[in-house]
Amino acid sequence: MPRNYRLPMYHRQSPAIRCLNFLCAVLLTIVFIAGIIFFVLWLSLRPHRPKFALADFAIPNINRQTGAANLPVKFTVNEHNPNQKIGIYFDAVYGSVYYDNNELIASGPVAYPFYQPPKGDLPVQGELTASGPTPTDPSWQRFASEVGAGSVEMRLVLNSTVRFKVKLWDTREHHMKVDCGFKLGGDGTLLKKNSPCDVYF
Template sequence: MSSSYQPSYATYQPQQRQQPQQTSRRRYIAHRVKESLTSRFAKCLCSLVLSLLLIVAVIMFILWLNLRPHRPRFYLSSFSAPGLAQSTSPVNSAFTFNVTDRNSNGKIGIYYDSIYASVLYNDNQIASAPVLSPFYQPSKNTTVILGTLTAVGPNTTDPIWDHFSADVATGQVRLVLKLTSKIRFQVKMWDTRQHNLHVECDLTVGQDGNVLSQYVNERCTVYF
């Protein structure tokens, strides 16, 4: 009898078919690990930066509480313009004034460049001149600013002359005394950048040429 027929079958090797899948999975895992490390590094970096910013902000806040910076305060003590009591042009008449400059800061000094003063009537400048040389003002100090300016108007030919004459006739002339300078604040050995200082003192002169009492020792407007 002939031997029974035994068909041959090819050997199945699953590991050879699964090899591409395993390689792809390894690459996916490696990519996720890389992404996770990058994400962690970015988070750590952001946390570090935010922590540094918070520390700087706290330090600046503590310094601010300790120093309590304040702008200088200006007060109009006196102002005289005898020429304005006349009905003629005040050219060659003198304006004299006294302004007190108070630095109320406890630990901050102020450096001033030259201070220039001007007098304005209806936004028209009628006198101007330097009144104080550069100086340093210590903390908790009051500086007296004295000035004498020579009027250059208004003239009888100026458009504002009729309005000016009417004010003189009523015995009340509204003026603005303006002071300008450049200042720097000093905190121990550290100086700030320069600021353009503008001081405006509103006032009214009466019939005798002196400022009315309600404007004496009035605080002037200060802005940078």
């Protein structure tokens, strides 16, 4: 005998369940669109840290035999704000010059507080006074030898506090450290100009 096949019965959803499904779909769509808008706004308003490059550095008469104490230390660091719609407030900038990574050569204030508009460029010029090394310092022989050889590895460190101006509001303060490693020639001038510096927040 032929088998009796029955078609499955179609159960219609109640109006309440259909309304609930529709509301969930609308809510998920709104959340998805809001997420995309938020992500785009975050990308456009996310501050990018400023860029620095060591344009020039000089310690005249660094090859004198009486030491580097009291010699003028002059430098220029080019600062660039890469943000298209975000300005940057800089507090006072302080500079330090090191030999052999940790031996302090000179330090002091470099620049007063200033504001950098979007896509702006500014040369930060500093002039300090060297405190050493002197012939009585343990590092003098090595320092004088490297000067005589025509290449002395040094570091320029700039410290400041910055705030980003995003539209009508300002972000919280960030401590900024700019670290520029470079080589000084035997005549006291920079061997390679416009070298990029490392920036830390």
